[in-house]
Structures are given as C-alpha cells and as structure tokens.
Amino acid sequence: MxxxxxxxxxxxxxxxxxxxxxxxxxxxxxxxxxxxxxxxxxxxxxxxxxxxxxxxxxxxxxxxxxxxxxxxxxxxxxxxxxxxxxxxxxxxxxxxxxxxxxxxxxxxxxxxxxxxxxxxxxxxxxxxxxxxxxxxxxxxxxxxxxxxxxxxxxxxxxxxxxxxxxxxxxxxxxxxxxxxxxxxxxxxxxxxxxxxxxxxxxxxxxxxxxxxxxxxxxxxxKAPGMKYRHYAPSAPVYIVDKEEDFQSIPHDDASAVAALDEVLAGVENKNKFSLGKTIDEAAHNLFGALRYFDNEPNIKEIYVQGFSKGNISAAYMNRLNKSAAGHHFVKK
Structure with a gap:
C-alpha cells in the first residue's frame, strides 16, 4: 500500500x-x-x-x-x-x-x-x-x-x-x-x-x-495506555533523578543522554539530545529524544533526566516511567 x-x-x-x-x-x-x-x-x-x-x-x-x-x-x-x-x-x-x-x-x-x-x-x-x-x-x-x-x-x-x-x-x-x-x-x-x-x-x-x-x-x-508497555525504544531507558548523578553514568560510545541544556553542558557523553531549557520544553521533546536514539543502532543504554516539580512533571514522568519500565539510575 x-x-x-x-x-x-x-x-x-x-x-x-x-x-x-x-x-x-x-x-x-x-x-x-x-x-x-x-x-x-x-x-x-x-x-x-x-x-x-x-x-x-x-x-x-x-x-x-x-x-x-x-x-x-x-x-x-x-x-x-x-x-x-x-x-x-x-x-x-x-x-x-x-x-x-x-x-x-x-x-x-x-x-x-x-x-x-x-x-x-x-x-x-x-x-x-x-x-x-x-x-x-x-x-x-x-x-x-x-x-x-x-x-x-x-x-x-x-x-x-x-x-x-x-x-x-x-x-x-x-x-x-x-x-x-x-x-x-x-x-x-x-x-x-x-x-x-x-x-x-x-x-x-x-x-x-x-x-x-x-x-x-x-x-x-478504561483508558488507553494503562495496561501495556508504552513509549519504549529498543535500548533500555534509565531515569536519572538527580542532576549531579549524570556525572556517574557511563560515558562510553554506547550510552546516550537526554536532558536539559544546563545538564548537558556538564556531561561528557558524545551522544546527547537536548530536551530544551525548561520542563515544559522537555515534555515537548521527550518522545523526539527517544525516537532519535532508537534510530541509532550503536546506542545500548539511554539516560533521561527526571523531574519532580512543575505542572507538566506528572505527565512527563508518567510517560518516562513507562518508557523506562520504572528503572531509575542508582549511583554506585
């Protein structure tokens, strides 16, 4: 067709x-x-x-x-x-x-x-x-x-x-x-x-x-999106809850990062996607980021910034948690 x-x-x-x-x-x-x-x-x-x-x-x-x-x-x-x-x-x-x-x-x-x-x-x-x-x-x-x-x-x-x-x-x-x-x-x-x-x-x-x-x-x-896995790229997604923890994530060629500009400025990874400058911009860009890295076959792990404040944060985290299957990055 x-x-x-x-x-x-x-x-x-x-x-x-x-x-x-x-x-x-x-x-x-x-x-x-x-x-x-x-x-x-x-x-x-x-x-x-x-x-x-x-x-x-x-x-x-x-x-x-x-x-x-x-x-x-x-x-x-x-x-x-x-x-x-x-x-x-x-x-x-x-x-x-x-x-x-x-x-x-x-x-x-x-x-x-x-x-x-x-x-x-x-x-x-x-x-x-x-x-x-x-x-x-x-x-x-x-x-x-x-x-x-x-x-x-x-x-x-x-x-x-x-x-x-x-x-x-x-x-x-x-x-x-x-x-x-x-x-x-x-x-x-x-x-x-x-x-x-x-x-x-x-x-x-x-x-x-x-x-x-x-x-x-x-x-x-009773509503779409409540029962099955959603929003997930092929590579596993990890939520990074604290900005300072981005310094502890893997910095190899197989790791990717999606975060606000101020966070990306301090991240060494070469595979980066800007979520923008604010939580509202991050909500707008989240799916684009996940799709971008999904088209990169060398990417094996995706680390995405989490948020706990702002009107849109509940919606953003709802989608991100499903994408990550609830997996949060834990600093070792």
Whole structure:
C-alpha cells in the first residue's frame, strides 16, 4: 500500500479515504493520531492491526464538537459541559457512558463507556466536520514505541500500512492528552497530561482524584495506555533523578543522554539530545529524544533526566516511567 502525505488543501481526499474504511493519520496539538471511522468496526480493527496493538485496549473517540459527541453518549452531565466549555478544543479527554449499540466493541473494549476528545488542530477539525462522524485516535505509531510528534515519525512507523498522513508540522505539546473519567461519582484522572487534576478540580468545584494504578473493568482498562508497555525504544531507558548523578553514568560510545541544556553542558557523553531549557520544553521533546536514539543502532543504554516539580512533571514522568519500565539510575 502506498502511504500518501496530505496537505491542508487535500483534506477532502482524506475524508473520502476514511469513508471507504481506510486509515489516515492526523495531527493534534498533543501527538499524531491514527484515524479510522469510529462507527466502522472493520476499519477500527485495522487500526489495531496497523499498530500491532492488543485489541482489548479501548480507543479514544475524536469528535469535532460536543454536538457530535452527544450522538453517542447516554447523557452529557453538567460537569462534562463545564469541562468542555473550558478545555475544548484542547488536550483533555473525557470518559462518559455511551448509548448501547452506537459504537462497536472494537472502540470501547466492550465497556459501557468511551473516551471522547476534541483536539485543537484546524486541519483535524475540518477533517472530522466534513466526515460528519467521529474517528478513533490512538497515537499513530507502532505499539510500544514512542508516540509520534511529526508526520515523519508516523511515516517511519506506518509507511505501507496506512493510506495517508495529514501533515501539519510538529505538534505543540508533545505528550498525549489528560484523560478524566466522569462515568464515576468522583472524577478521576486516569492519564496525566497538560491539563492538571488541580485545573479540572477548579473548574468543577469538587475534588478530582489521581489514579495510582490500573483502573480496569473485567480485565479491560478504561483508558488507553494503562495496561501495556508504552513509549519504549529498543535500548533500555534509565531515569536519572538527580542532576549531579549524570556525572556517574557511563560515558562510553554506547550510552546516550537526554536532558536539559544546563545538564548537558556538564556531561561528557558524545551522544546527547537536548530536551530544551525548561520542563515544559522537555515534555515537548521527550518522545523526539527517544525516537532519535532508537534510530541509532550503536546506542545500548539511554539516560533521561527526571523531574519532580512543575505542572507538566506528572505527565512527563508518567510517560518516562513507562518508557523506562520504572528503572531509575542508582549511583554506585
């Protein structure tokens, strides 16, 4: 299969491919997503096949607005309306109860709930609006690999497996959206992102919990990214929690370092990737760093700076811990 790159003038062509059940990757402000018509079970199953993703992992339903979402949910509760008004379009995904029979099990994992998101990207908004139906939107990468933040990343992973990629340049945020579950009595953030639990709590005027484990129903996770290995390059990743510990990591040709500029300035390794000057820039560049070193066959170990402060640190560390399988560098 030839994988075509679409620009902003070719959205109608991408729409027609989706209508036919083909797969098209699309840009968002977080990461690139892999789109298929959400109501077409065969097309949705093709997403799992293209990514090599386990089929018991639910998919996010990407909509153009609240009205489109309302066709598929049993109710849009008042607290959901508050969050939608404040954060949509944007990097917040909301889990709600769905109307029975409106979405295939391949989307919901057989659960009575689904996760909905309205991304902040003009091309994707136009795509879904013209399609007049939602699309699923998992990250457009090979399963377990770092999520894609450019069209080039998508092409690298999925060339020949999908019909097209809509290119709108690098993503603005670089980490996937926050997922909040509103299908339960007390809202709970199942996946951290740029929108923090504190911000959600402030809008809702009530306490918002933060999930510490894996929320599952009959063995099926309620949200993407909660059950399987994610974001991992081929070489093992180690989290370096203290800046001074970078002096103790291996400095051979097979070791690589991703950290803030001020840390890299004092590191002897020749294999370096700048995460930027701030934690926000680091969050934006994390997946790019992991992908960069994944394409270097001589790299056998990757050491990445960890953070404990800043609004985005929880989201950053969530992704980094999964990439590293929880392995932290321990100074000997």
């Amino acid at each position: 030839e994988t075509k790159i679409f620009n902003k003038d070719q959205i109608p062509e991408a729409v027609e491919l989706l209508k036919k059940g083909e797969l098209v990757a699309f840009p968002t402000e977080t990461v690139y997503g892999l789109g298929a018509l959400a109501t077409n079970e065969k097309a949705v199953k093709g997403v799992y096949q293209a990514k090599g993703r386990p089929s018991d992992n639910p998919l996010i339903v990407t909509v153009s607005d609240e009205e489109m979402m309302s066709r598929f949910v049993s109710e849009v509760p008042e607290r959901a309306k508050k969050l939608i008004k404040h954060f949509w379009p944007g990097p917040l995904t909301i889990i709600l109860n769905v109307k029975k029979g409106t979405l295939p099990d391949a989307v919901t994992g057989g659960l009575p709930t689904a996760a909905f998101r309205c991304p902040k990207d003009d091309l994707t908004h136009e795509l879904i609006a013209k399609l007049d139906n939602p699309i699923v939107g998992p990250s457009a990468n090979t399963s377990t690999k770092p999520s894609p933040t450019t069209a080039e990343h998508v092409y690298h992973d999925l060339k020949g497996k999908i019909a097209g990629i809509i290119d709108n340049g690098p993503t603005a945020i670089g980490l996937e959206s926050t997922i909040v579950d509103l299908s339960v009595d007390k809202p709970i953030v199942l996946r951290p992102g740029e929108v923090t639990p504190q911000e959600i709590s402030q809008v809702l005027g009530q306490e918002v919990l933060m999930n510490k484990g894996t929320t599952q129903t009959k063995g099926v996770p």
